[in-house]
Amino acid sequence: MLIAELRHLFRRTRVRALLIVMFAIPFLLAVAVKINGGPSDGNGPTFLAQVSQNGVFAALAGLTVTIPFFLPLTVAVVSGDTIAGEASIGTLRYLLTRPSGRGRLLGVKAVTTLAYCLAAALAVAAGGLIGGAILFPLGRIISLSGTSLPLIDGIGRTLLAALVVGASLLGLAAIGVFVSTLTDVPVGAMAVTAGIGVLSLILDAVPQVAFVHPWLFTHQQLAFGDLLRTPVRWNNIGKDLLLQLGYVAVFGTAAWARFTTRDVLA
């Protein structure tokens, strides 16, 4: 059932369109740098300044640009649709009487959402790597610590960074799946999830509520940059993954409690 569900998700026009957009953003970023030249240091997102020297940085710049807003938005769309989408067109009652088992269905939906998070982040990395490779020279990477790394190492670290970015979306994805079990209106679930994502960003920018910052699922979303240090600094990445895991545990349990007991009237 998991394989069928994965195929079902990635065959959808909507999901493909989202992935294409994620692929296109870093690609267009690379094109823009080619046409206008990179920003002088300190201007624009991290990594953007290095793009013209080494195409690999287009992928890293792409991740930096998309992680605050675009990626979470698409995650809200996909996760908010998981249960509410099935309920709204009525297929939920047929999946349940098939019978899929409520816990199992929810588990499968959760895993496909996770797959989407990773796929979306990898699409950004792929778009950046391909666009960067076409438009700029590739070569040894100068790490953030100033040491030089072989190209293959740099690409490996970039892909790993994409996986970390994908994983840092899991907290929001778990919230989205939970919200999706509360309603039969998928657009509502998507909007609420996206709203929660934005709220977390805003709170993270307000110094007066600094005490909640470590608990916000967006707080460590740029930690992936630490992969480009030598040696790699795992501290913040570890914190981020733990935090995401915590959100998954809490909202996963809530979603399970809700979905396994609710009346399916749609």
Place this chain on the structure above:
Amino acid sequence: MAIATHGLTKRFGDVAAVDGVDLDVPAGSVYGFLGPNGSGKTTTIRMLLGLIEPSAGTWELLGRRMPAQSLQALAEVGALIEGPAFYPWLSGRDNLARLDAAGPDGQRATRAGRIEAALGRVGLTAAATKKYRAYSLGMRQRLGLAAALLRPRHLLVLDEPTNGMDPQGTREIRNLVAELAHEGTTVFLSSHLLAEVEQICTHVGVMSEGHLLTQGTLTDLRAAGGRRLRVEVDDPAAAGPVLGRLGLGDIVTDGDVVTAKLDGQPPEVCNRDLVHAGIGVRALSVERPSLEDLFVSLTGEGFDVAR
């Protein structure tokens, strides 16, 4: 029993949509679950299939206690609940494949063959590759039936299966149900159209405002309703009193047709007395009560009265 419920009740807020229903659906029967719109049929079916939790009562499906053993029970049940529902952007065939993959006993090796067989059975082979979005209401209903027939089942629960179908489609569904019943499948069939199911059911349960008014074999229910005499005469005003003196009840005159409950009085005696009274009898027949008559006699209301 294929389905047995004990005091099954569902309240939405203060309103009991289903109130203390005790269903007994024998294995091998074609059970017509009848009632006007809003009488609680779909709500009952949702409870039977574990989609909603009863406010009170217990039930068994295919001899298994629900909801504890619902996965085992539901694996042997095919269902159509409140109309079909599929993904509009997939073809009929792809929709069936997805549903088949979503549960137990949906072996991949046999899937394509089973899908084609089910599509053929409901007459959708030609439209199999069309997007569901482009299906007509009748085609959608057929696809819903195909989904219920994807694997061999012991019990089919069909909620208003002829909804939105033309008379030809309705006839085909009736034949299909008869065929399935002949193969030994128990069919539990809800409908608000009495005449439509009267011909294929062996058993009937009648719902009204959340209550199960009566259930039993169709033969028994009709016998309980009593036979009626129907005469076409030249002087209906005079015919009524004649029948009344013979002890016939519930005399109804409609134009030159008079009908009355026979209550054991032989029809030939009625005919003789009418003729002796100088009334010209043009036609005489004895009618078994239709389900509709039965319903009216049970509720004192027409069947199409919804709450």
